[in-house]
Amino acid sequence: MNKSGRSQLALGIILILIGGWFLLNQTMPEFQSFFKPYIEWPSNMLLIGAAIFIVGLATGSPGLAVPAAIVAGLGGIFYYQETTGDYESWSYMWTLIPGFIGVGTILQGLLGENTGANLKRGLNLMVISAVAFLFFSAFLGGWNILGSYAPSVLLILLGVWVLGSGLYRAYRRRE
Secondary structure (H helix, E strand, O other): OOHHHHHHHHHHHHHHHHHHHHHHHHHOHHHHHHHHHHHOOOHHHHHHHHHHHHHHHHHOOHHHHHHHHHHHHHHHHHHHHHHHOOHHHHHHHHHHHHHHHHHHHHHHHHOOOOHHHHHHHHHHHHHHHHHHHHHHHHHOOOHHHOHHHHHHHHHHHHHHHHHHHHHHHHHHHHO
């Protein structure tokens, strides 16, 4: 089956599943009450991110891992803020967005699209994002998220980045 046929098949299956969801939601109150916590804000963003990722897998489009990771990551931030009431955390939580892009880029690479380069880019974005997060949270009141462990976590993340960069260079030399 070619890529166009696979995309059409995936879209057809997705439309049938969404239609079935709406039908069950209207006809069965138990179904609606069971899934209600998952379709409310901000949990629904996590599900939307997962759905984007599944569509990418079904259609053979690894590039959809990046928007899927962004949407799911933002859903995670909003879920944290909604459950804790810590809306001021957005002043430094935005720095995690490049890390979400990094996660999506790594997934894209693992799914076979320009593997070596995407793994390197994704790891770099994740480390930059983590360092920026720790830096901004230290100055904007979010230090208490990691408690007194923040400097240790920062050093570990930097070590992971240095190690990953070295492993990537060794991998490239072997090619």
